[in-house]
């Protein structure tokens with residue numbers, strides 16, 4: 001009896017680690033920085049990867065390129081980038097975020113999250129979705145959360 | 153295709169409105185609606201003739217007595233004529249321009265409902281008005297007039313394209329039906345309650361005690377149940393055939409439909425999520441609602457109103473419950489269903505759902521109001537500080553919020569016990585009263601926060617995104 005339960009439990013534990021994972025790799029190249037001119041929000045990687053590539057000088061006046069996760073910090077819907085209004089607007093409860101990702105309207109309690117980004121050795125930008133940087137924790141100061149906008 | 157025909161086709165395409173307000177098929181359908189309305193009123197006329205009293209015509213019309221039914225008969229005939237006109241002239245919309253909602257009325261109605269503040273004010277004052285006028289509203293003929301008015305409003309409004317889009321959406325059809333059902337049962341309650349209240353004023357017992365409604369289980373109850381069962385099944389089958397299930401596009405993790413709405417019965421909660429943090433609006437408040445309802449029998453000390461309808465003997469209980477149910481629950485469902493559009497903005501019922509509608513909603517936290525108000529920067533820990541150095545700074549920053557909540561849930565109940573709710577406190581005892589007052593205060597917290605959000609853009613009383621704690 002105990003042995004059966006034990007085996008069953010072990011099997012269950014094994015079940016939690018599948019042989020193959022069909023998730024896309026968390027690191028991917030997004031092309032050279034020059035693809036992302038200042039003041040633009042690129043939705044090129046939104047459908048496949050769920051990120052916006054933002055090049056802006058609206059956050060503390062520094063010219064930066066960074067990747068924002070397209071997950072609303074309220075309850076996780078995918079906001080829309082509205083070019084005309086220059087904001088991300090969530091269709092679920094109306095949260096709004098400035099171009100730099102900082103929340104300013106609706107119920108979202110904190111800014112959108114940045115993802116890891118760096119300049120790869122071949123001159124392309126590389127986004128790493130496995131790391132997150134939260135503004136309210138002061139993590140946006142981390143140099144892995146942006147690249148210098150002057151590269152573009 | 154030669155250029156001439158291209159030009160003409162462009163011209164005709166350009167001249168057809170993609171969102172026509174009136175089309176022959178709409179008018180034709182309305183003809184049938186008016187016909188149903190006529191039939192209903194014809195039956196009512198007949199009943200009124202046998203039951204209602206007479207009124208006296210004014211002198212210049214001869215001054216003779218007329219049955220009330222005559223008015224209903226005239227109204228029914230008018231409906232019949234309107235219906236026939238619609239059915240026969242549906243192809244010439246020009247002829248029917250008197251039966252569409254005029255533009256000034258549309259903009260007036262939109263002005264009120266396309267703004268959450270005004271909408272909430274209207275529902276709340278409407279609720280108070282309903283309680284004050286309950287004796288008059290509960291008369292059968294007044295109820296009938298209200299039903300007629302709401303149906304006429306529906307008919308006339310259906311001539312608007314945008315209105316048809318939201319009311320006719322298969323998702324929303326049951327909610328339109330629900331509005332009428334809620335209206336009917338509210339009316340029925342007041343009708344019965346008024347009757348008993350009148351009787352008790354005369355020193356008689358409730359009507360339920362007098363004509364004892366006991367019937368046999370077999371056959372009366374079982375038969376009734378079976379007939380209901382068959383009727384409901386038939387209705388569901390018809391419904392399933394007539395209105396196709398509203399399926400949406402295939403789900404995608406990176407694309408959220410705009411607007412994204414919860415099932416209709418949860419739209420009240422979704423509305424709550426706009427004002428409170430997810431853990432409060434999604435977890436704490438629903439549990440408090442459920443737990444609070446279960447606690448009602450233990451809190452309630454009023455022994456009256458058991459097994460019969462009454463309003464006067466249970467004024468506080470019924471008013472509180474109805475306020476929670478009508479403006480706060482049903483009202484929020486209506487707001488979520490009919491008025492919330494793309495980007496969760498509020499739209500009027502005759503307004504086009506424009507994705508680019510702009511509404512400025514910059515929100516400010518209570519702590520920011522406080523610290524900037526006294527001319528200080530927000531207390532902030534030095535960069536890179538660890539948790540224990542950070543904590544006091546954060547707590548200091550949000551101090552006003554904590555004090556406000558503490559006063560609201562801790563001190564206010566005592567004030568209530570000493571003033572307005574003194575009698576309650578004496579009859580309930582300390583513990584019961586604390587539970588009761590906290591439940592009432594939590595219920596009041598929703599409209600309170602909504603009003604504060606609209607009035608001063610208040611975001612959170614306590615905002616600690618660092619610890620996922622916002623109130």
Ligand code: FES
Pocket residue numbers: 072073074075076077090091092093094095106107108
């Ligand atoms: S999930 Fe984005 S506002 Fe609620």
